Amino acid sequence: METMGFLGPARGGRRDQARAAPVPSDRDVAGLTLKTAEAMQMETMGFLNPDRLNALVLFLFFCTLVLVFISLARRGGRLYIRKIAGLNAIDEAVGRATELGKKVLYPPGIMSLDENQTIASLAVLGHVARMTARYNTELDVPNKDPLTFAAARETVKEAYMAEGRPDLYNDRLVHYVTYDQFAYTASVTGIMVREKPAANFLIGSFYAESLLLAEMGQSTGAIQIAGTAEIAQLPFFVCSCDYTLIGEELYAAGAYLSREPAQLGSIKGQDITKAAVGVYIITATILLLLGSGFLRRLLTIE
Amino acid sequence: MRFLRLQLPLLLTALAGLIPISAFFISENATRVVWMKDRLEKYMIIIASFAILLGVVNVVQSNIRKIERRQKGWPYGAFLLAGLLGMAFCGIMGAARIGPFQGIGYTPDGGRTPFQYGAEFMFSPLQATMFSLLAFFMASAAFRAFRARNVEATILLVAAGLVMLGRIPFGEMILGGHPFLARLTDWMMDWPNAAAQRGIMIGAALGAASLSLRVIVGIERSFLGVEKSE
Amino acid sequence: MEWLNRLMALDRRWIFLLVAIGTALPIIFPIGFKVSVTPPAKALFDRIEQMGPDDVVLLSFDYGPSTAPENDPMADAVLRHCFSKRVKVVLLSLFPIGGVTMADQSLARVLRDFPDIRRGIDYAHLGYKSGSQATMKQMGEDIHRVFPTDRYGMALSEVPLLQRVRTYDDMKLVVSFATGIIGEWWANLINAQFHIPVAVGCTAVSAPKYYAYLQSGQMVGLLGGLKGASEYERLVIDRYPIVEAAYTRAGLYTAIKGMDAQTIIHTLILLFIIMANVAFFAGRGRAAQAKR
Numbered sequence: 001m002e003t004m005g006f007l008g009p010a011r012g013g014r015r016d017q018a019r020a021a022p023v024p025s026d027r028d029v030a031g032l033t034l035k036t037a038e039a040m041q042m043e044t045m046g047f048l049n050p051d052r053l054n055a056l057v058l059f060l061f062f063c064t065l066v067l068v069f070i071s072l073a074r075r076g077g078r079l080y081i082r083k084i085a086g087l088n089a090i091d092e093a094v095g096r097a098t099e100l101g102k103k104v105l106y107p108p109g110i111m112s113l114d115e116n117q118t119i120a121s122l123a124v125l126g127h128v129a130r131m132t133a134r135y136n137t138e139l140d141v142p143n144k145d146p147l148t149f150a151a152a153r154e155t156v157k158e159a160y161m162a163e164g165r166p167d168l169y170n171d172r173l174v175h176y177v178t179y180d181q182f183a184y185t186a187s188v189t190g191i192m193v194r195e196k197p198a199a200n201f202l203i204g205s206f207y208a209e210s211l212l213l214a215e216m217g218q219s220t221g222a223i224q225i226a227g228t229a230e231i232a233q234l235p236f237f238v239c240s241c242d243y244t245l246i247g248e249e250l251y252a253a254g255a256y257l258s259r260e261p262a263q264l265g266s267i268k269g270q271d272i273t274k275a276a277v278g279v280y281i282i283t284a285t286i287l288l289l290l291g292s293g294f295l296r297r298l299l300t301i302e
Numbered sequence: 303m304r305f306l307r308l309q310l311p312l313l314l315t316a317l318a319g320l321i322p323i324s325a326f327f328i329s330e331n332a333t334r335v336v337w338m339k340d341r342l343e344k345y346m347i348i349i350a351s352f353a354i355l356l357g358v359v360n361v362v363q364s365n366i367r368k369i370e371r372r373q374k375g376w377p378y379g380a381f382l383l384a385g386l387l388g389m390a391f392c393g394i395m396g397a398a399r400i401g402p403f404q405g406i407g408y409t410p411d412g413g414r415t416p417f418q419y420g421a422e423f424m425f426s427p428l429q430a431t432m433f434s435l436l437a438f439f440m441a442s443a444a445f446r447a448f449r450a451r452n453v454e455a456t457i458l459l460v461a462a463g464l465v466m467l468g469r470i471p472f473g474e475m476i477l478g479g480h481p482f483l484a485r486l487t488d489w490m491m492d493w494p495n496a497a498a499q500r501g502i503m504i505g506a507a508l509g510a511a512s513l514s515l516r517v518i519v520g521i522e523r524s525f526l527g528v529e530k531s532e
Numbered sequence: 533m534e535w536l537n538r539l540m541a542l543d544r545r546w547i548f549l550l551v552a553i554g555t556a557l558p559i560i561f562p563i564g565f566k567v568s569v570t571p572p573a574k575a576l577f578d579r580i581e582q583m584g585p586d587d588v589v590l591l592s593f594d595y596g597p598s599t600a601p602e603n604d605p606m607a608d609a610v611l612r613h614c615f616s617k618r619v620k621v622v623l624l625s626l627f628p629i630g631g632v633t634m635a636d637q638s639l640a641r642v643l644r645d646f647p648d649i650r651r652g653i654d655y656a657h658l659g660y661k662s663g664s665q666a667t668m669k670q671m672g673e674d675i676h677r678v679f680p681t682d683r684y685g686m687a688l689s690e691v692p693l694l695q696r697v698r699t700y701d702d703m704k705l706v707v708s709f710a711t712g713i714i715g716e717w718w719a720n721l722i723n724a725q726f727h728i729p730v731a732v733g734c735t736a737v738s739a740p741k742y743y744a745y746l747q748s749g750q751m752v753g754l755l756g757g758l759k760g761a762s763e764y765e766r767l768v769i770d771r772y773p774i775v776e777a778a779y780t781r782a783g784l785y786t787a788i789k790g791m792d793a794q795t796i797i798h799t800l801i802l803l804f805i806i807m808a809n810v811a812f813f814a815g816r817g818r819a820a821q822a823k824r
Contacts, residue, residue: 001428014448018449025523047328047329047331048328049327049329052326052327056327059323059327060393062508062511063515065514070521075413077416089528114346116510118525119513120513123522123526126524132480144356146353146356146357147350147353147356149356149360150353150356150525151525151526153527154526155525161441175360175364176356176364177361178357179354179357180429182423182429182432182433183429183432186432194375208433208436211439211443212432212436212439214443215439215442215443216439218446229502229509229510231499234502239443239444239447240447246502248508250509251509251510251512254513254522262516263516263522266512266513266521267338269514270508270509270511270512273508274504274508277504278417
């Protein structure tokens with residue numbers, strides 16, 4: 001087998017080639033060495049995986065777009081972002097809780113910090129916490145995941161410090177409940193029924209408990225703003241909540257609320273990429289109908 | 303202090319983000335990168351496991367405080383602590399195989415260890431009960447939300463009605479055994495539903511990628527709890 | 533039209549009561565509605581039907597007690613199918629809370645009907661491993677490194693079946709019984725990276741999102757909720773009448789029995805929706821009349 005260059009062997013896939021031409025293995029029974037056709041081929045591959053070159057190009061295209069728009073935004077370029085009703089309603093929700101003298105309940109999802117939705121939720125939590133600090137409204141953040149709990153605590157503490165109200169902050173605002181999904185749900189629904197918060201923010205990654213939380217909150221008369229990228233749970237939030245952030249609206253929330261140029265720039269870059277993907281899909285479909293699968297094969301990732 | 307609070311976490315975040323991304327595009331010949339990626343994945347598992355201790359400590363502290371001060375609902379706190387300590391005791395003793403606590407699963411003769419007994423006869427039924435509440439809430443949500451207020455609500459209503467009928471034998475019975483509703487349901491799931499799901503998936507995936515990029519380059523810092531101006 | 537106002541403002545507890553009765557009665561007094569089979573379930577059935585005694589299927593129990601009423605029947609049905617065909621089975625669990633218990637219980641239920649199935653030869657049980665995606669990817673390199681011992685403490689090198697099963701290349705199919713995201717990871721990560729056919733048995737709530745993967749070929753079959761489970765049970769019973777005795781055993785919960793309750797509940801919910809819309813439109817009509 002010839003030694004390959006930087007990009008490795010031509011298309012066909014290392015795995016496919018190994019399967020297509022099996023070489024009798026040379027197994028050392030007493031020792032630990034094992035040499036198969038696959039291992040021999042791997043030895044001669046280059047630095048980059050050639051089966052993922054197309055994905056690399058797409059990845060670099062996306063990153064370049066995002067970074068270009070971030071740079072443009074930082075230089076003072078005006079970037080338009082459409083209104084998102086759920087995010088505009090945050091002020092209204094916190095205001096309602098303040099008037100009624102009741103608390104704001106904010107479960108930040110059930111997944112850990114390795115989940116993007118949780119990070120997006122923490123961005124919104126920071127904004128909500130600043131408002132509750134400003135208006136002296138009680139905030140309750142029950143957590144299911146310990147890492148999210150630690151991050152949420154820091155976020156809320158920082159928000160209260162930034163508003164100049166460290167006196168209003170205490171560790172009981174952000175508390176850990178349990179790691180079990182439904183025990184957590186039982187606890188949060190118990191808070192809703194006993195303490196009747198005026199505003200519920202169900203923002204983050206939720207699974208089967210989404211309907212339980214949303215319906216229970218609805219039954220207590222709270223204003224509810226939900227947001228998740230879990231597609232299966234969106235219908236439940238849409239039916240039971242006043243406002244729902246769908247998919248990427250949740251990821252855009254941090255940028256939308258902060259209005260930071262760098263963050264708005266990344267939203268723009270993401271939108272341009274989405275438009276490009278849409279054009280690509282339509283073009284590839286038309287070509288496929290005309291009998292050419294070239295564009296489809298171009299982005300097939302091994 | 304600023305280095306420990308801001309710069310070091312951002313550096314670690316960038317590395318932890320870039321290594322798995324690089325490993326995806328680099329061939330397995332670049333063994334160092336692949337090794338780092340494998341290590342990172344193992345470290346993630348270990349950190350997540352230890353982080354549970356953090357949560358347990360907080361639960362114990364807050365409930366002890368509640369019981370001491372006889373705050374509203376303190377008996378529930380006592381009940382929670384009893385459950386937590388009881389199962390932890392059975393689990394630790396079972397793992398160490400001390401006395402009658404021989405493991406945390408089934409015993410070799412098919413009997414149950416105390417931990418397995420608690421898990422099977424207390425924890426599992428409670429979980430199933432909470433999940434079964436969904437049936438009731440689904441019905442009340444459907445009664446309240448599925449009203450033909452406008453065009454979109456009507457489409458939602460009709461689609462939901464067709465899928466619900468298509469998923470049960472009754473849908474065939476009312477059409478004299480013809481599987482039209484079941485086929486229509488399958489068509490709706492295969493085409494309009496799949497198209498909508500894909501659209502939302504693509505948008506959400508790009509949103510997540512954009513957020514990930516912001517986190518890796520240090521623009522998004524909400525998870526660190528630092529002010530953006532720092 | 534006082535009844536209209538009462539209907540619009542109906543206390544949800546009446547709805548809960550009717551749902552409770554509608555669920556309990558068909559379980560106590562089974563009706564026996566006929567179950568029809570749809571293509572996604574048939575596709576999985578046909579895939580396993582084509583296998584033989586030398587083929588290995590990986591069954592991943594990625595659910596907990598909360599979704600057992602939906603996932604248990606589908607897991608039992610697939611396990612019965614595999615044992616009826618003498619297809620070799622490797623079980624594992626990636627769900628942290630209760631997953632391995634679900635696997636143990638499913639195995640115990642099914643093995644009662646297959647006394648000649650031998651542990652270590654016809655099936656192997658790897659137990660639970662944390663790490664989800666990382667574990668799934670590492671299994672593609674060497675299962676023996678990920679699971680040093682099986683569920684019963686035996687070294688994998690001493691389990692006859694696992695001596696010839698080291699990676700996904702040595703298996704014909706992965707079936708994940710899932711709640712939540714783990715099923716998606718099998719479909720879009722493991723199938724993409726390791727090219728092993730994947731099927732998922734999921735809760736009804738998650739089923740809509742899996743149709744996209746089924747359509748694109750990333751999955752070869754789908755059992756969506758209790759309906760999917762009942763379809764698979766029907767297929768197994770029709771093809772292997774010998775297992776019918778197991779399914780008619782008193783006290784055993786099956787998806788076909790559960791479909792009676794699901795049918796009644798769906799019908800009830802549809803009636804609620806119709807009532808609510810009748811009241812809504814009647815109320816609107818009354819308001820329009822009053823305006824005139």
